[in-house]
Amino acid sequence: xxxxxxxxAEKKTTHDENEMMQIYERAFPSAAVFVRHMGGxxxxxxxxxxxxxxxxxxxxxxxxxxxxxxxxxYILGIAKHLWIRKYHLKHTVVPLSDVExxxxxxxxxxxxxxxxxxxxxxxxxxxxxxxxxxxxxxxxLAIKDLVNTLGYGNEHTVSVQKYKCLEKVxxxxxxxxxxxxxxxx
Amino acid sequence: xxxxxxxxxxxxxxxxxxLSPGNRLMFEARLLLxxxxxxxxxxxxxxxxxxxxxHRKKLKEELNTMHNEIFNxxxxxxxxxxxxxxFQANNL
Numbered sequence: 105x106x107x108x109x110x111x112x113a114e115k116k117t118t119h120d121e122n123e124m125m126q127i128y129e130r131a132f133p134s135a136a137v138f139v140r141h142m143g144g145x146x147x148x149x150x151x152x153x154x155x156x157x158x159x160x161x162x163x164x165x166x167x168x169x170x171x172x173x174x175x176x177x178y179i180l181g182i183a184k185h186l187w188i189r190k191y192h193l194k195h196t197v198v199p200l201s202d203v204e205x206x207x208x209x210x211x212x213x214x215x216x217x218x219x220x221x222x223x224x225x226x227x228x229x230x231x232x233x234x235x236x237x238x239x240x241x242x243x244x245l246a247i248k249d250l251v252n253t254l255g256y257g258n259e260h261t262v263s264v265q266k267y268k269c270l271e272k273v274x275x276x277x278x279x280x281x282x283x284x285x286x287x288x289x
Numbered sequence: 290x291x292x293x294x295x296x297x298x299x300x301x302x303x304x305x306x307x308l309s310p311g312n313r314l315m316f317e318a319r320l321l322l323x324x325x326x327x328x329x330x331x332x333x334x335x336x337x338x339x340x341x342x343x344h345r346k347k348l349k350e351e352l353n354t355m356h357n358e359i360f361n362x363x364x365x366x367x368x369x370x371x372x373x374x375x376f377q378a379n380n381l
Contacts, residue, residue, distance in 0.1 A: 128355060129368060136375055146376045154352045158345045215342045223342055234343050237336070242344040264294070270336055271297045277339065278332045 128157070131176040135183045142187060142198070152190070156183035159209055165242070173203055181207040190214065222280055230276055233269035240266055296326060300333045 132153055139149035159182050160175075181204035188198050189209070215223075226234055239250065250262045302308050303316050320326055360369050 125355060125359065128352075128359065129365075133371065136372055140375050146372070149376075150353075150356055154349050154356075157352055158348050161348070162345075212338065212341070219339065219342055223339055223346070226339060226343070234340065237340045238344045238347065241337075241340055267294050267297045267301065270301060270333060271293060273336045273339070274297070274329065274332045277335050278328070281332070281335075 127175060127179075131157075131179040134176060134180045138180060138183060139187070152183050152186055153179075155186050155213065156180075159186070159213060162210075177203060178207065180204075182209060185209045186213065222277060225280055226273060226276060230269075230273050233273050236266060236269050237273070296329060297333070300326075300330050303330070304334065304337065 132149075135153040135156065136146070136149040139145075139152060144152075156179050160179050181200070184198055184200060184204055185207060186209060187193070236250070248259055251257075251259055299308070299312075299316055303313065308316060320330065359365055360372075
């Protein structure tokens, strides 16, 4: 049976990929100029730009953005905020335009060591469930898409599987969190 | 649905703001009375957070692939050079 990742990859259209590539080529140069100005190298530029794109696509997906400037301007603004937060800089060191000052980035954009540790464990113990939950929450895969592609009998079965996955992942996190607490005390 | 799956369903719909006002009040009353339910709510919020982190990680992997495609595409030589020249040592 095909993996969920392969199914999602298939559902991405050439149009989606072309659009993403165009955004990448339009927006990366200004982010690269900014990072060079701040003393970073190409790898730093790539890293912060990718983080900025992730935040940008999330905000776009949640319709949290009111786009009245070019996309590249928002993505650069997000990159600047991420750079400030990552290196604990002040806004005077990284001047921001009025548009850039108005950009808000999530508090949890950089994950903690504990979260990364938990995620590594979940990727081993609950990978299929994580892929299903990601597909439902973030990849706009409707329950009916999953019925057709994963071979479940009907939408109710997929819904039940979603809740079973939520429960399974929740119980794994609960168990692992209690174990870590033992070590921290 | 089993009771535990039922709770998972209600927690999920509570977190997503999908419960009717009446059901929301009832659920919040149950939360006050049940430590297990409060704990499950706490950890189910953590599930959402970890799925978000997982999604971001997978998206970054896809972006990395895209970056390598762009920077290895002979048709994009001019673009590649414009970026490499920015970071050449004598430009720093």
